[in-house]
Amino acid sequence: MSKGTVVLAYSGGLDTSCILVWLKEQGYDVIAYMANIGQQEDFEAAREKAESLGAKKVFIEDLRDEFVEEFIWPTVQASAIYEDRYLLGTSVARPCIARRQIDIARQEGAQYVSHGATGKGNDQIRFELTCYALHPDIKIIAPWRIPEFYTRFRGRTDLMEYAQKHGIPVPVTPRAPWSMDANLMHIRLTEYYCVLPLAEIGSVIVSGVFCLNHAPADLYLMTKNPEDTPTNPDALEIEFKEGVPVKVTNIKDKTSKDTPLDIFSYLNEIGGKHGVGRIDIVENRFIGMKSRGIYETPGGTILFQAHLDIEALTMDKEIRRIKQGLSIKFSELLYNGFWYSPECEFVRHCIAKSQEHVEGKVQLTVLKGQVYILGRESPKSLYNEELVSLYFCVNYAKLFRLLINCFESF
């Protein structure tokens, strides 16, 4: 008799394939669920693989539109950035993926959801907090935190063996020392010792986690190596309304995009071509440890810069100060997995309010890994400058005249 139904976030790779089979072994019916959030993947091959491994059903869901509109756009409005450098491309995908997984669980009457996130990272937390927030009764199976699982699979060798025994296709390439997370917004690479059980990596830590080892140049997938990118820049014009892009135009060839997904994809294309958005950082994880992450966020980096610029032009100086504090808070909440918390909803509301007049066009070039803002204009700003600003200056002058008179009347 079945122990119940599990909706498993399935990637098609070795780990979640093993988890799928292992869950069945434990007596669960397994529904495989793949979210298409823009990663490179042969989804049909993955579907067949899941089915062949015994999945009762397979859901392949194209979430790209909602990912851009409901999740990336608010981070653009917020100028969300974690610890001054990381644009939160992984963090923002988790609530999007988990939301649909919960929808499927409800629709299919599943009591369980499961995922292959490891026990040392932020992703498990982001994933599970979303699930609990949207479906407080759901039960979560996280094999990498279950002793029966993680003591059985102490490393890749164990997984490979298990795969061979259970007819799971085995990858022929040797494992990279990097773990990867990819979506429309970015690719994140994490050194494997950060995600593996301690037993396997003790020696690495002992020999110094943060030694000066450089990431290999061929590590990156979304972005060209800036040393090899074109020597001629591309020039873009991005148009914003209420703090989000509504149109992007290539100034030279007049290519133009005007839906959220098209805009973001095109910015990825241009950014990737010119090697924009690579960072190699150390960050503080939610659970306290520091970890090294390598990120490439081509389109997101262009948008971050362009949005900063149009916001600076159109937003009141003092509102900007207040919004800056809210954005820092938002970025922490997002990083820590609290997208669906009351406080994050409150902060998103306030930030969206601040964007009402963030409207106009930014022109920029992209070259050799860099984004150069060339200029900007705004109907709101022109109005400001031609009409309001004079009042404004005059009024400021009046205020200051008032203040100085105060003192002179002493």
Next chain:
Amino acid sequence: MSKGTVVLAYSGGLDTSCILVWLKEQGYDVIAYMANIGQQEDFEAAREKAESLGAKKVFIEDLRDEFVEEFIWPTVQASAIYEDRYLLGTSVARPCIARRQIDIARQEGAQYVSHGATGKGNDQIRFELTCYALHPDIKIIAPWRIPEFYTRFRGRTDLMEYAQKHGIPVPVTPRAPWSMDANLMHIRLTEYYCVLPLAEIGSVIVSGVFCLNHAPADLYLMTKNPEDTPTNPDALEIEFKEGVPVKVTNIKDKTSKDTPLDIFSYLNEIGGKHGVGRIDIVENRFIGMKSRGIYETPGGTILFQAHLDIEALTMDKEIRRIKQGLSIKFSELLYNGFWYSPECEFVRHCIAKSQEHVEGKVQLTVLKGQVYILGRESPKSLYNEELVSLYFCVNYAKLFRLLINCFESF
């Protein structure tokens, strides 16, 4: 020929009566404007006085309802407090008064507004910033900052002499050493040397502004001396919706009020009867100097305490943290006169959003200057406690189980 029309904020007292006559002397037509914001005043006598002094028109405007609903209520929602002690009763009245003055100026085609605020205080700034915000073209005449005026009127003696010469009724009582500002929310008393020209008060400063001189017990007008108040408390129940009171009930005698003005007036009555809301503080003025202020805010103090309590019961912990930061900002903006600035409107919007679920009843007693919260209940909170809280605890437990498993899987 007239230099134009001035709408003068007229109090009926010696200073603004002299200003009224002086403005006429300077060649202006003067419209006298009195705002009834709850101060004790014989408005009809003041009307006659203004007319007899040559005012072209006299407007006496009852602003009490809008003062409570549009100005005091947002400060209650914000738990607005300046430098941890001052409830901002004067600050919040200024934009209310000036807004109507500007309305009258527009309606009457006046190019000028004028006021009797001195040149060392915050009130002039609060007043004038509101005027400029609502009517950027308005011209402001602030006699206490005009050398021709303040060198002519170097002290009360000069004003008295001028009054006698121009048929202005002269007060027979000696001047109090305290300057007073009164409205529905509070009475503020400031030592006179803080509002007078330096010449007159030099010796006071030299002998030590902040010596340990105590305020006389008979200084207070809205509140009884706690030594003389009843020995039996009054018990009240205040009901809140969206962070503002919608009903107050005297638990013993069942007196009940349910309009904003009635609620606030009743709280003043009870608070005053029991000597609630007296403070004697030093505060930092906008223009930098420290000054001593004595305030009595009976109803406002009761509401501040009651609102804190119902908010603590019904608001999410983390939203509370964020709102606390916004409230500090709001209090500074309000104190400094920026009610009608873009940033203050933004902050008010965010704070109002935070109050959506601040709903329920608080019971309290008032005795001998103190407010004692006895208990509280909320439909939102009960819901939380009976239903949500269990989910909540369970989910927190799941989160923590998740976290601990992370580490155990190390």
Next chain:
Amino acid sequence: MSKGTVVLAYSGGLDTSCILVWLKEQGYDVIAYMANIGQQEDFEAAREKAESLGAKKVFIEDLRDEFVEEFIWPTVQASAIYEDRYLLGTSVARPCIARRQIDIARQEGAQYVSHGATGKGNDQIRFELTCYALHPDIKIIAPWRIPEFYTRFRGRTDLMEYAQKHGIPVPVTPRAPWSMDANLMHIRLTEYYCVLPLAEIGSVIVSGVFCLNHAPADLYLMTKNPEDTPTNPDALEIEFKEGVPVKVTNIKDKTSKDTPLDIFSYLNEIGGKHGVGRIDIVENRFIGMKSRGIYETPGGTILFQAHLDIEALTMDKEIRRIKQGLSIKFSELLYNGFWYSPECEFVRHCIAKSQEHVEGKVQLTVLKGQVYILGRESPKSLYNEELVSLYFCVNYAKLFRLLINCFESF
């Protein structure tokens, strides 16, 4: 054979007496440790009781001086207050108590420490975080979180039975519905259902935790009921240096105290006599749930008010703004048990720096539960006022003249 040695934080009451015996039953040697932090207690009787129950050693430690100087004084400097109302009297005692317990564990070679804090409160966290911070290798036994213990002792009846069986003296009074924590700074009372296992209190929660039940008047121990306190105020003068009190003088009878413990004890005496410092609040606990707490903090409340006042007089306005933010952070850290964290040490350092010039005298009266500030003076402030302030005003005037000229040169 012994499982090892446990240093138990022993209160002398029913719970920790049962824990002492139970730990011995489990095979541990038990050292009983009582911290004297100013609570009312017959320490010698407690020593005998612990010995008679089989404690290997008994330590009774007078920590009152260090509690005031090293723990209370920094909270006074910080104006520490949690959620705008709670003065943190329990929070601040925990690191003080646990620090000595760890000292004893080291000195006696004990591998374990134990305490009787329940599993739903903040105290366990404050206690244990301190232990781990000061002695990362220590092992903690928290019986109220150990299933073998808490399933055996499901309520007071079980504890009483166990006590009778093991010769533990059994209290004859019925249990109060309130749990108490007492020290020099305050007494905290918590409704019992907040600290008991869920089984016992389910019905209470279901019937509405936050109904309008009022706390009985005889609940308070440190403070008289304001209805019954003297009708004549006491007047005090408190002198501060670097933000902490160095002397208190009764203005009428000239009583004077000048050591930290004497000062604080005297303020407690006067505050208690006049019913100062009672609050009944709902607060957000670290672990998320809201709970009701009733606190009486007589001396702490007087000091809080007096320190606010002298700080307002002597501290630069803008430093005050920055310090306010740091104090909010400090209060959260303190409440949540992070006294010995790197960030709390950093914040304490910054706050102490801000107090360098907080020096002077405050005069106040205490009457019927209220503290009324009468006046204040400071050598720093006099200097400011007589000399600096003139420069200051002049310079501000210059700044503003500068600003206005900017605009006029447009």
Next chain:
Amino acid sequence: MSKGTVVLAYSGGLDTSCILVWLKEQGYDVIAYMANIGQQEDFEAAREKAESLGAKKVFIEDLRDEFVEEFIWPTVQASAIYEDRYLLGTSVARPCIARRQIDIARQEGAQYVSHGATGKGNDQIRFELTCYALHPDIKIIAPWRIPEFYTRFRGRTDLMEYAQKHGIPVPVTPRAPWSMDANLMHIRLTEYYCVLPLAEIGSVIVSGVFCLNHAPADLYLMTKNPEDTPTNPDALEIEFKEGVPVKVTNIKDKTSKDTPLDIFSYLNEIGGKHGVGRIDIVENRFIGMKSRGIYETPGGTILFQAHLDIEALTMDKEIRRIKQGLSIKFSELLYNGFWYSPECEFVRHCIAKSQEHVEGKVQLTVLKGQVYILGRESPKSLYNEELVSLYFCVNYAKLFRLLINCFESF
């Protein structure tokens, strides 16, 4: 008879040469003062020019060492950045220059200082606030805010005419449309209409200040155009102690520098060679108006990135959060000219404290306008990782076990 002595901040250019002569015309003795803060300048030629124009004395002061050590280094520690983009290179030079000017005024017994900053910018404020802070009695002559001066010199033509009449050497090149400020840290370019009297630039504003006009490529002086920079990166290793660089080494050619001025100059050289640190932004000025600024900060940009990285590795996560707030405050104070205010000194103290353990090496490459962090290491961090981190993880695990047990004991 002389009206007194003025110490004039002299640049050698047309404006301050005219001011020098004009001040003499007004009856002042003029001491010319030039600060060498790393700008490109023929100081001896300037000296001769000043003498030939009638300066009583000429001081040419090499402030480069103190500029780096006392002013730039604290901004590096703070990660100071204004509105997320501007590294404050001009702001930080002003207090350094003005401090020495005040020293000279004191030493020479001058009652006046003077400068050529215009009446619409931030520089006049930064300059004058420093002067008043360090010498409250000083009198400041700001010709561009004096009607007699600015109505006489309504534009460049008037200056040229005056120069010719008074034997002031006249520049032969036409005026650039950009105003420049240069020092060791950066070059700032501001469109001229932002610094000229309104009369001259009205039409520019009316036609839209913030139209999409691009800055010409040949505008930049410290940095090569990234399109023309080497295709091979330079690789550097920067070593930090207490948050400031103590050594920089070129990994390839082993060039190495270890004094503050040498380190900073070398980073400028490498950064400039690769086109690092160009930005084109709109910013909010102190006096409220938005203005466009173009900045090049080659060495400062490299340092900013490297410091962020070593700080992320070595600083406690929660201290980082608090320091981030302090840095935002510091950046605003610095931008607004308040370096020598009490609050800025307080904030600098706190930030310096936070840097105690910011120590280690960062390796990076510089290529085509970009800084790529390759890796980092720290003795503090290694210690953390090998020893502390295990404790840390274990303790976190204990904390979480504690928390989960709380809930399980429900």
